[in-house]
Amino acid sequence: MSDKESLWQRCRQMEAQENLGESFKCALYLQRMDPNDKEVIETLRRLNEKIQKLSQEANSTENRMKKTIQYLKDETEDDDKRIGAANNLIALVRENSGRKLFIEQKGFDLLVSLLKNPKVLYDIRMGLVRVLAQIIGSSMESAQLVYSSIGIDFIIEIMSREKNDEFLISSQSAIQGMLTHFSGFSAKENQKIDKEKAKKYEQHIDTIMASLFQRINQRMMSAKCRDCLFELLMVNVDPEAIDWGKKLIKGNGLSKLLEVASELVEVRYESSMPITADTRTHVALVxxxxxxCMDCDKSREEFRTQMMQFMNDHLRGPNIESKVRATAAITALLNGPIDAGNHCLTQVGIVEMMLAMANSDDVVQQCVAAEALIAATVKKDKSETIAREGMGILKALFRSNNPKIKVRALVGLCKLGSVGGTDASTRVISDESTMELYKACCDLLEIGGKSPDHQNKPEDIRKWAAEGIAYLSLNADVKEALCKDLKSLEQLIELGKSGELSCLFGVVTTFVNITNSYEKQEIIPEMIELAKFAKQHVPEEHVLDAKQYVDARCKILAEHHVTSALVALSKTQAKTSREMICRVFNAICEHVNLRGYVVQEGGVRVLIRLALENNMLTGKRLAAQAIARIAITNDPSLVFPGQRALEVVGPIMELLHPECSALQNFESLMALTNLAQMSVQLRNRIIKDGGYSSIEQFIYEDHQMLKRSSTQCIANLILADSIVKLFEGDNDRVKYFVILCGDDDLDTASAAAGALAMLTSISKKSCQKILDAKEWQQYLMQLISSKYPELQHRGVVIVHNMISSNGNCARKIIESPILEILMAITQPGIIETNDTVKEIAKASLKRAEQLKLIKHIENLNLQQETGDDVEREL
Structure with missing residues (x-):
């Protein structure tokens, strides 16, 4: 390679890498070699323009950055100007040049000093923490720089003093940004962990995760900050994320978690740490x-060993506080890793201690023990001791004058009474007793709503009353009673709107039960008869669980704004809870007239997140089905504005999976049909990554609805270049669509004919391929002579396109009986045919005449006189 060629290659390479200075030098050397080379002169001109533009931008950014930093440094400056400077800095560091200048001018030192100083105005510190999050999120290099120069401990430190949600969320975003860069995992972006990257930055990840775990039990930390740290742990410690559980156990970090789990909101000891009503829920999930993460017997045994060490240390303690804390921790385990919680219950004396505490006269012991008994009572026969002795103790506690104790005992009784589930033939307690328990729950729900004690109101009495109703609402009589008792229902929905995660289980479970959206096992009639013959128990559905009653209940929930409650509760990171929320959403969206409530109250945005992020597979599919249902009956451009329309394509396409139900397949195809007509960008998104083949597979189904919806969807995608090429390829797609034009189902035939009409308008090859169909004449004749205007219109357009495409197609058409039908259509006396169809038929005949395949009758005599060959007459 010559020197000139090498220089050209380097010049272009440097320009591509935006190293304009080096590229310009190479171009100057080239000009010296050949001063008259026009290409070199043009390159120099282009590079000079780019360099001048960048220089202007850099100068402008540099001046703005200097002024911004000057305002922030000057404590005597006007507060509004300093706040404005902090906010302007967010915009400046979004650009590479701005970030570079910020770092060069020792911006990190200024940022740290201002964030450390509690006397600095909150609005300034708020702007600066957003700057930090923006820098971290911009690139891997920036994240590494912040990690090394500022560190994770500093970020947690500035969080620990704050109680403002906005500040904490921005700080949390900064930490998550670092973890995402170092691991590749992002729940928000639905990105799985990059194992190579995670291995490379393992030390960074371990340092961040260890810092989070070390700080969770700090006494001086604000309660809201503690919850933020737990939310970070919930997202990242998961086996599908960073999978950090084993490292925590090896580092003996479990005791810190259990220490937080042992805290109670309503009980404050001298050693207590600040927590919220949601903290124990967060701990249970973590x-x-x-x-x-414990994927083998050895690691699970280590978990149990550390757990029992914590329990034994507290149970051996002489004071009652230690026993209360141990019992509270057991409750958290039973609400989280239930196998670990049950292991605690099997230890000698644990259950007996809980029963003794429940039977004591101390209110704190009674409350804590009642909660533990409720958590332990998964089924009536789970623990013989609890089933035998617990019922009597719970009944005694229920007679207490203290509403806190009364409501907990009530929930325990409700839980024991719900063992039969939805089986109407299995009832542990009578219907009369069930309704009495329900009324007691409603009374306590109302008392909690009126309570002046705002600290305990949402997470205490009302939370427990809602949980009691959740267990009782497995009974269809209770479902109906609750939907008629609008006052109690509205209080339950208002409780959900509060967004308190401690209330989530009771509220969402009740909604799932009311809508009958829980998972049902399909019962084959033959199996029922076989079970009866074998004298086995056969579950019976309650008469009030029939479809008309369920539909009415869904309507009542939607009209009383249940969507707002679901939106508020969707912030939970618990996958099972998110799946339950999806179940309720989908049950509401099943009804066409209720979908508007979901759209109006912000349900669409939440459904997209539920379909993409941190959810069980079933939950994702149910969320996607709800989105599809909304897309079917609502204008997609209104309910999915802008980028949101592209986001919903992926989840909806997932419903075409063979494991999904036929209804989900059908609704997905219908939704995609509507989306496909919005824009070229959306059509390409649908087709991307083999999407077309997923849609096309259903046109071969025997199920008429699936075949129809698939054909309609393809008709809306047909004009995409990639689809046209598919039909022009060496396959029988065009032939099959010709056959579909004769389908008994009018909508399927109409969609197939429409697809061919559009395809033949732009693809001459497809026109020719129609002739390859065995009975193409018959199908085209059926179309153009159809009594249905839409079919006839499409058929005439196909024929016109074929005649216009090439001489061979035109000749085949004219030589067939189709010509006579076209001539008949154009006759003035044919009233049934609309004017548009007649005009297209005339245009087809005119084109055939231009190709000299037919002639008008008045030209026939002249042709005969001159001795020319006689063409078909018109």
Whole structure:
């Protein structure tokens, strides 16, 4: 390779890498070699323009950055100007040049000093923490720089003093940004962990995760900050994320979690740490995810060993506080990794201690023990001791004058009474007793709503009353009673709107039960008869669980704004809870007239997140089905504005999976049909990554609805270049669509004919391929002579396109009986045919005449006189 060629190659390479200075130098050397080379002159001109533009931008950014930093440094400056400077800095660091200048001008030192100083105005510190999150999120290099120069401990430190949600969320975003860069995992972006990257930055990840775990039990940390740290742990410790559970156990970190789990909101000891009503729920979820990381007997045994060490240390304690804390921790385990919680119950004296505490006169012991008994009572026969002695103790506690104790005992009784589930033939307690328990729950729900004690109101009495109703609402009589008792129902929905995660189980479970959206096992009639013959128990559906009653209940829930409650509760990171929320959403969206409520109250945005992020597979599919249902009956451009329309394509396409039900397949195809007509960009998104083949597979189904919806969807995708090429390829797609034009189902035939009409308008090859169909004449004749205007219109357009495409197609058409039908259509006396169809038929005949395949009758005599060959007459 010559020197000139090498220089050209380097010049272009440097320009591509935006190293304009080096590229310009190479171009100057080239000009010296050949001063008259026009290509070199043009390159120099282009590079000079780029360099001048960048220089102007850099100068402008540099001046703005200097002024911004000057305002922030000057404590005597006006507060509004300093706040404006902090906010302007967010925009400046979005650009590479701005970030570079910020770092060069020792911006990190200024940022740290201002964030450390509690006397600095909150609005300034709020702007600066957003700057930090913006820098971290911009690139891997920036994240590494922040990690090394500022560190994770500093970010947690500035969080620990704050109680403002906005500040904490931005700080949380900064930490998550670092973890995402170092691991590749992002629940928000639905990105799985990059194992190579995670291995490379393992030390960074371990340092961040260890810092989070070390700080969770700090006494000086605000309660809201503690919850933020737990939310970070919930997202990242999961086996499907960073999978950090085993490292936590090796580092003996489980005791810190259990220490937080032992805290009670309503009980404050001298050693207590600040917590919210949601903290124990967060701890239970983190414990569950850590236990899920234990993928072998050895690691699970280590988990149980550390757990029992914590329990034994507290149970051996002489004071009652230690026993209360141990019992509270057991409750958290039973609400999280239930196998670990049950292991605690099997230890000698544990259950007896809980029963003794429940039977004591101390209110704190009674409350804590009642909660533990409720959590332990998964089924009536789960623990013989609890089933035998617990019922009597719970009944005694229920007679207490203290509403806190009364409501907990009530929930325990409700839980024991719900063992029969939805089976109407299995009832542990009578219907009369069930309704009495329900009324007691409603009374306590109302008392909690009126309670002036705002600290305990949402998470205490109302939470437990809602949980009691959740268990009782497995009974269809209770479902109906609750939907008629609108006051109690509205209080339950308002409780959900509060967004308190401690209330989530009771509220969402009740909604699932009311809508009958829980998972049902399909019962084959033959199996029922076989079970009866074998004298086995056959579950019976309650008469009030019939479809008309369920539909009415869904309507009542939607009209009383249940969507707002679901939106508020969707912030939970628990996959099972998110799946339950999806079940309720989908049950509401099953009804066409209720979908508007979901759209109006912000349900669409939440459904997209539920379909993409941190959810069980079933939950994702149910969320996608709800989205599809909305897309079928609502204008997609209104309910999915802008980028949101592209986001919904992926989840909806997932419903075409063979494991999904036929109804989900059908609704997915219908939704995609509507989306496909919005824009070229959306059509390409649908077709991307083999999407077309997923849609096309259903046109070969025997199920008429699936075949129809698939054909309609393809008709809306047909104009995409990639689809046209598919039909022009060496396959029988065109032939099959010709056959579909004769389908007994009018909508299927109409969609197939429409697809061919559009395809033949732009593809001459497809026109020719129609002739390859065995009975193409018959199908085209059926179309153009159809009594249905839409079919006839499409058929005439196909024929016109074929005649216009090439001489061979035109000749085949004219030589067939189709010509006579076209001539008949154009006759003035044919009233049944609309004017548009007649005009297209005339245009077809005119084109055939231009190709000299037919002639008008008045030209026939002249042709005969001159001795020319006689063409077909018109």
């Amino acid at each position: 414990l569950e995810k850590i236990y899920n």
